[in-house]
Amino acid sequence: MPDPSRSETADDHPDSSYNTSIRHHGLWPGHMPYLSVGMGEPLLFIPGLVAHNEPPTGTERRFHAELIMPFADDRRVWWVNRRRHLSPNVTMGDLAGQYAAAMRAKFHAPVDIIGTSTGGSIALQLAMDHPDVVRRLVIVSSAYRLSARGIDSQRRLANLLRARHRRGAGAEAMAMQGDSPVSERILRGVGWMLGPTVFNKPYSDVLATITAEEQFDVRDRLHEITAPTFVIGGSKDAYYSEQLFTETANLIHGARLAIYDGVGHGGIFGPRLVADVKQFLHGG
Secondary structure: OOOHHHOOOOOOEEOOOOOOOOEEEEEEOOOEEEEEEEOOEEEEEEOOOOOOOOOOOHHHHHHHHHHHHHHOOOEEEEEEOOOOOOOOOOOHHHHHHHHHHHHHHHOOOOEEEEEEOHHHHHHHHHHHHOHHHEEEEEEEOOOOOOOHHHHHHHHHHHHHHHOOOHHHHHHHHHHOOOOOHHHHHHHHHHHHHHHHHHOOOOOHHHHHHHHHHHOOOOHHHHHHOOOOEEEEEEOOOOOOOHHHHHHHHHOOOOOEEEEEOOOOHHHOOOHHHHHHHHHHHOOO
């Protein structure tokens, strides 16, 4: 069988600005922006809520590439975002369907998936609605629904964006990444400063995704997931809770669970997570 990780789209662009690995960027089938790093068996990374659905450039592209680089020592990792110009009434089921259609066009077999935050919600939906495209499933900082605090924060974020208050939106988004009142205050200040830079492109797609996730609750369907699943969350996650992570894993047959004590939503990625995910994906 041909190696599906070597298949490229017509608008694939090698990125010569990096020399640590083979990196490409462009548009997937369905006009979904992607980055890819490494070579080997494919691993799909579905990111959380981002400031826009435009193809990332410059520092932003470097940031996303560096996030997935630790998984690329023996894999070709595909970071794939949602497509642009989403319907305001889009649902998580719609978003999962778009990923599934693109994966069937891109790959010749089910692939391993890492879904983080909002991307984890989409990955859960994908595993339920389109099990033929999912081999193994890693859910990071995500669960079958947001917590009440998470929903309230995303509503505030949406209202700030609608009011074009970019500094306030940056502050709201960054504060929720913390793991304590002190870190939340510090990050809120950072977000206030960076808001105009982060939210510098049309954000109708962000608003549509927030609305879709607010309605997302698949607790009663988790038993349908058949792919081997690993749920990872931080005990101080402001968008979810340790209870939600635990319930999500318990309701998926045979799922594994790891709770990182004292870790917030934004601090989950690190050497421990990379090692745990690699062990799981290698069947350990």
